[in-house]
Amino acid sequence: MEIHLLNSSHDRKAFDCGNDEMNAWLRQMARQQADKDLIKIYVATTADEPTKIAGYYAINTTSVLTEGMGGQKLPSNVPAVLLARLAVDASYKGQGLGGCLLMNALELAAETAELVGIRCIVVDAIDDNAAQFYQHYGFEPLTTDPYRLVLHLHTVRTLLQ
Incomplete structure (x- = not known):
């Protein structure tokens, strides 16, 4: 697998993860938001099918309320x-x-943290299965919202060593 930025050669219409909202966002909104520098979208492709999107992630910056983080x-x-x-x-x-x-997203976040201040990586899980997936990698739910999970940068650095 190769992971690189989404571009016009990638076939967004053929992508189907089984979640209509995630599919529709990739097909209808991803390029527009990326073109406005609101978000970066990275896609996984194979050498055999370089235009077929096997998976994707979208990443940008935010700020997180520390209420519920503890510590x-x-x-x-x-x-x-x-x-x-x-x-x-x-x-x-x-x-x-x-x-x-x-x-790959965590590596990118760690690289970015070398240039700008970043305390953590945050994700909003869409359901219990997604929350469990992220918890497997060390993300912790906020006490104020169990579907908003954070992974502190020091944990990211440990994971990547």
Whole structure:
């Protein structure tokens, strides 16, 4: 698998992860938001089918309310990377691609943190299965919202070593 930025050669219409909202966003909104520099979308493709999207993630920056994080005394908001979307085409599910995409996003977040202040990576899980997926990689739910999960940057660095 190769992971690179979404471009016009990628076949967004053929992507189907089984979630209509995630499919529709990729087909109808992804390029427009990327063209406005609101988000970056990374896609996984194979050498055999370089235009077929096997999976994707979308990433940008945000700030997170620290209420519900616990731990250290922090300002009321901290800078973060938002993993806005992550999806795998149904034909590639169960092959570890979701974890591969997540690790790529975490690497990108760690690289970004070398240039700008970032406290954590945040994700809004769409359901219990998604929340469990992220918790498997060390994300912790906020006490104020069990579907908003955070992974502190120091944990990211440990995961990537």
